[in-house]
Amino acid sequence: MERIRKNIKANVITWMMVFVLSIGGVLCNTTIVVKADMTVYVTRTGTKYHTHKCGNGTYFASSLSEAIDMGLDACSKCFPNGTPSNSSSGSNATSRVTTKPKVVKPIEINKTSLILLKGKTKRLKIKHATQSIKWKSSKKSVAIVSKNGKVKGKKAGKAIITAVVGGKTRKCSVIVEAPEISKSYIDINVGKTETLKLKGCKHHIKWYSYDSDIVKVSKGKIIAKDIGITKIYAVCHGRKISCLVNVDLPEVENIFLNSSDVYMNLDESQKIYATISPMNAMDYYSIMWVSEDTNVVHAISGIDGSATLYAMGIGETNIVVTIGDKKTKCHVIVQ
Structure with a gap:
């Protein structure tokens, strides 16, 4: 009987323990919160904690919170940003990644104004475009634009080139110029001047001569310096427009004699002088002295532009100077 009582008591105790343990398990599962902690490595004599075996010595695994409680500091190599703010190491740890919001840059056009010569092209570009770009011209007769933003000048005038990107627009004002030189060929005499103009261009023009010994030019005004052929160039927006210039001998405007009427005695000699206008013509021409009647007067040319007259017989005649x-004449009377 005593044995039966002992068995019953033992069974009751066993079932009570099972009941308590089951209740405790439920309570633990429902009320205990387990926090994951970062695993770090330390040595017994060190002052730092590490993410791995960093250097010599025997390392022991520890939790981050325990290492901090022991007064250890973070290793500057393992933790370049200092003490970690949370425990994010190990399979049980939870990590949070913070991403910065992406900054969307506004679209930009590389040029808002453009000057083009007729027939020339320039490329427009859109920066920070994330969608396809559509290009259009407000006046296709003046300027056209390709799907790649290449603008071509068609004729003189103004147009607006527009780029459309996702409902947003960017514009470029285009001026097309078609410069033309006022003359493409000039015949001019040495010493003379003439003025060239470049039409259809309101911007800076650079003028220069291919051979300034023949023709000089300044702001379109040319001066013929010597006989020959050369070109004058007008440069506008990098384009050269030329005029061919042919420089002829200087034009003789007038001949002046120191005397238009000469009186001589038989067998007498006398000098007569000629000057011309312009003076530089003397560098290009020889003076011809011809007597209309050599029986009355004979004329011999000198090297200084003069002539010596010799009275050969009584009478009168003319000396023709060319x-x-x-041409001009000098009347001579021999008595």
């Missing part, structure tokens, strides 16, 4: 295409 320089270039100009």
Whole structure:
């Protein structure tokens, strides 16, 4: 009987323990919160904690919170940003990644104004475009634009080139110029001047001569310096427009004699002088002295533009002076 009582008591105790343990398990599962902690490594004599075996010595695994409680500091190599703010190491740890919001840059056009010569092209570009770009011209007769933003000048005038990106627009004002030189060929005499103009261009123009010994130019005004052929160039927006210049001998405007009437005695000699206008014509022409009647007067040319007259017989005649295409006469009477 005593044995039966002992068995019953033992069974009751066993079932009570099972009941308590089951209740405790439920309570633990429902009320205990387990926090994951970062695993770090330390040595017994060290002052730092590490993410791995960093250096010599025997390392022991520890939790981050325990290492901090022991007064250890973070290793500057393992933790370059200092003490970690949370325990994010190990399979049980939870990590949070913070991402910065992406900054969307506004679209930009590389040029808002453009000057083009007729027939020339320039490329427009859109920066920070994340969608396809559509290009259009407000006046296709003046300027056209390709799907890649290449603008071509068609004729003189103004147009607006527009880029459309996702409902947003960017514009570029285009001026097309078609410069033309006022003359493409000039015949001019040495010493003369003439002015060239470049039409259809309101911007800076650079003028220069291919051979300034023949023709000089300044702001379109040319001066013929010597006989020959050369070109004058007008440069606008990098484009050269030329005029061919042919410089001829200077034009003789007038011949002046120191005396238009000469009186001589038989067998007498006398000098007569000629000057011309312009003076530089003397550098290009020889003076011809011709007597209309050599029986009365004979004329011999000198090297200084003069002539010596010799009275050969009684009578009168004319001495014809020719320089270039100009002529004049001197009347001579021999008595």
